[in-house]
Amino acid sequence: xxxxxxxxxxxxxxxxxxxxxxxxxxxxxxxxxxxxxxxxxxxxxxxxxxxxxxxxxxxxxxxxxxx
Numbered sequence: 439x440x441x442x443x444x445x446x447x448x449x450x451x452x453x454x455x456x457x458x459x460x461x462x463x464x465x466x467x468x469x470x471x472x473x474x475x476x477x478x479x480x481x482x483x484x485x486x487x488x489x490x491x492x493x494x495x496x497x498x499x500x501x502x503x504x505x
Contacts, residue, residue, distance in 0.1 A: 450456065463475050489499070 460475065460478060463471055463478075466472070488494075
């Protein structure tokens, strides 16, 4: 890995998976990560808006994606 996460490189082997949460990504100073966080937050706002405007219920969301 490169950048701020390069120190974590030895902690993982090839094909290992790690789930990042938004709060962790917000703490990273890398410009590319900051842009991704901006995009994610923008998408969250737009998604919430569309859900509210179209009065989509939690049940409908869960059924659509088989959660």
